[in-house]
Amino acid sequence: MPTTPSTLDRTTAAERRRALLRITRDVADDLAADALARDHAGRPPTDEVARLREAGLPASLTPPTPERGTDWRTGCAVVRRIASADSSIGEVLARHYVHAWSGRFHASRHHADALEEESVRAQWLWTGAFRGSAPDDDTDGRDLTLRPRDNGHVLNGCRFVDTAVAVADQIVVDARCAVTGDVLTVLIPPGARGVTVEPAHDRLGQRVVGAGEVILDRVTIPPGQVLGRRPDDEESTAPFTTLAEPALRLALSHVGLGIVEGALGEARDLSRGGRAYRLPGTDPDLFLTYGELASAAQTAGAVVDRATEVMARALDTGTRLDDEEAADVSALVATAETVTSKAALHITARVLELADAPGLDRFWRNARVLTAHHPAAHRLRSIGEHYLNGSHRAVAATFH
Incomplete structure (x- = not known):
């Protein structure tokens, strides 16, 4: 019998993960088919959220327990895959997933458990x-x-x-x-x-x-x-609670990577299909450009993946997390966000030089809006102060 969202709670964590990633690929393919038309329409995501609920993604993207929810690494993989097809819906899911952790970040464990159980049961979108x-x-x-x-x-x-x-x-x-x-x-x-x-x-x-x-x-x-x-006083905030904002920024970095992967993939398909300004196989400069852009994307991906792994370990540590560990996580997330923002803006602008197709500009527009309100200079100063002085205050200020 094929795995469906209604059967996920009766499987092991590994089986749930594999099933969730299969469902995610199907949803991403569905969203990609009409992403351009929906971008032009610019309507609220009522229909898109209905698609997500039908696939069971809001219920799956909740904090993990042995019986339900999704671990941080898998949750970010889901966000990134959806964002590569439609970055708007990727952002909706990214914010949903992180805000679904709000009970654990801010409330008692009993209160958090009750919220998470109801969220799964009712397929809440956060x-x-x-x-x-x-x-x-x-x-x-x-x-x-x-x-x-x-x-x-x-x-x-x-x-x-x-x-x-x-x-x-x-x-x-x-x-x-x-x-x-x-x-x-x-x-x-x-x-x-x-x-x-x-x-x-x-x-x-x-x-x-x-x-x-x-x-x-x-x-x-x-x-x-x-x-x-x-x-x-930020210094009086529990270290685990301080992860709430960098967790959101990291999830949005995965949205940025999804934009990069979507832009490069669409440009590559246009080049292979003969709809590019220069034809593949005949122009070594084209190979050079794609090599540069693919390398920039992979570099950003490596930094974000490292930050994702460190964040996952910090979330697993929970209330035992100390100030120094939380500050190190936040500094690494700030680095990942800085690298990803730069790569997303650069790559999505360059692909416009490679192919002529309606809608290719949406990747740059999406990257620009996603990164507009978080200047790199502010993050870099805080990262530098943390690196030189080990300042917890500087890292906390990065995300406010």
Whole structure:
């Protein structure tokens, strides 16, 4: 009998992994078939999320246990493969997978287990948006504020959410309590009264991610939707909790690699099919160009794979992780993100010189939007300070 999502929970972890990767290939092939048309349309990913749920991917991409979920290495492989076919949906899955770890990063283990079990059962799609805790953060008065009440809190304000704002089942945010000053990590209940969504339109790239602003007007947050309190001081934050943001940046680096692999693969197919500016087999300069681009892609992949392995070990360590280990992981992730961003922008621009085909420009547009808000210079300074001085503060600041 063929393996389907409904039978994954009755198999071993290795069998689940193989089945998940087969399902991922099928979903990626399906998404690739109409990726260009959907990019042109730029609509919210309602249909795409339905495809993901039909394949069981939201339920599979949850933190691992012996009976369910997906380990970090496999989860990133799924994200990367989907992103090579459609980077918008790759980003939706990347953010879903990392935010599905929110219970483990911010809540008690009992609370996390309950959330993860319900997430698998109901095939929740997760997204989220965090401001971070930089002391000089300028909030313009429009950000999220909590006020205590007898049955929990009331949440007001607005926040831009990068993916799936109108179709997610759980939105994870941080918000400051107006009474105590505490910063709490909370889940916005699906379908809650007072939640309004304003989708972002006419984006340059990543047009199918479903980005937009969520506006919250006196939204009730029951106690079960509060995951935990985050210290204002980064140095007081538990080392394992500090992995939340670099884990997201690393998952998005896999999206960047997916863009690179998709761009190179499509350009290669055009060259082989005779739709390139120069024909393969007759132009040594063409071989040189592809050699340069393939080498850049493989270099970025090697750095990201190393960071993925180190992150996986850190996640397995859990609450036993210490400050130094967490800082080393974050520094390596910052390096991987820097290398991948540079490679993605370079490669996706160069492939436009190799072939003439509608839609080839989407890879550059997607890479540009994915990397636009995280300047390399900021990361490089923090990496350098960590390398010279072993500064934990510098690495933490990289991701805020």
